Amino acid sequence: MRCFDTAKIYVKAGDGGDGQVAFRREKFVPQGGPSGGNGGIGGAVYIVADKNMNSLDGFRKKVHHRAEAGKRGLGSKCAGRNGRDLEILVPPGTIIRDSRSKTIIAEITKAEQRVMVLAGGRGGRGNASFKTAKNKAPMIAELGEKGREFWAEMELKLVADVGIIGIPNAGKSTLLASVSAAKPKIADYPFTTIVPNLGVVERDYERMVFADIPGLLEGASEGIGLGFEFLRHTKRTRVLIHVIDCASETCFEAYDAIRTELELFDEALLEKPEIVALNKVDDIEATERALQMKEKFDAEGISSHCVSAVTGEGVEELLADVQAALRALPPVEDAWAADIAETGVRAADGKSIEDFTIDDTPYAFVVAGEAIERFTQMTNWDYFESYKRFGRVLEMAGIDAALNAAGAGEGDRIIIGDFEFEWSKDRRDRTLYESFRQRVADAPGGQRGSRHWPHAS
Incomplete structure (x- = not known):
């Protein structure tokens, strides 16, 4: 009895x-010069609406979704191939949130809608991009930018024009079957419907999508009877048909109870147009109760109809009323506006390397800033020129002066992103080269970028 309309997945863009x-x-080309190409851009992640899907069931077994990484650059100034984009198919009506901040990343409301949620990482530049008039043979290249990643919470709210609500066994599925080609499960016991059913109703050359919401109980707003699983689907509908089982002696109390649960779950649900279907008037006792309730609703200005979902009595008048209510509403594009976070950008896009903060912790000085963290992550420490470039950037961005003002001394630990190093005010080439040689000696593999270093200062 599980309705798979929620899921949690891991999403990662491709690394550059x-x-x-x-x-x-x-041969015969002396001093050919640098020819290292740039790395390819990592694949982006897109959320795409698939009209053939109506559940998040497929995400139970596939949790991790990663786009392809970009390929490394080659010689002869050959750029690496870009990574392939990843498309994640979801049913229309899916909301994607960041599991940590709960920020809405994307809201898919119509078929074939395509939204980028993560941009791929930038490709690192090859040494051909670093050639200058003063440095015609640079021995330096960048690493590719790591692709962004996050855990996404997905929630499905069925997109339908009309939602059919009511207590269990009120005749909601029978009504849906009588007005559309849908074939929901129908039986004479409560909770026959355990997942929402959709049906298409065509009338006067207009198409309306009906959703049969599984039965609600008193206390549904607190989670009783899988209330959250069912109530969320009412938020995506534009008009509500409240089906009342007039064969029950407690039909008056049932209507008030369901309205109360809607209000407790989300007060905005009470603002939706509501049409009451007084069902099961094919029974004599039910007809008497239906007429009594209709007098009450008419006095309160609530639209109501005495219907029999089995025989079809009153159903045509009900559909006409529903169609008129839909025509009076604004276009769908204006109905579901949401505060959606900016998507499709990289973490440091548009950020200045001079925007940073310094946190003096008992363990180390932590330099935080999206641009400086990306620069540090893309620095390739296998080349000595990267050390010199890193030092120049720290000085030009004002990080040197800020660390000195914060009290950083010789040998103190500095953390920028995932990189940690010891602070030193000695920036001579010989000192940097000794640090570089020590790192190369400690690192596994062969030495790189040491053909004729250090440069003369």
């Missing part, structure tokens, strides 16, 4: 490809 350090070496 690394830049390449290479030099043109051809």
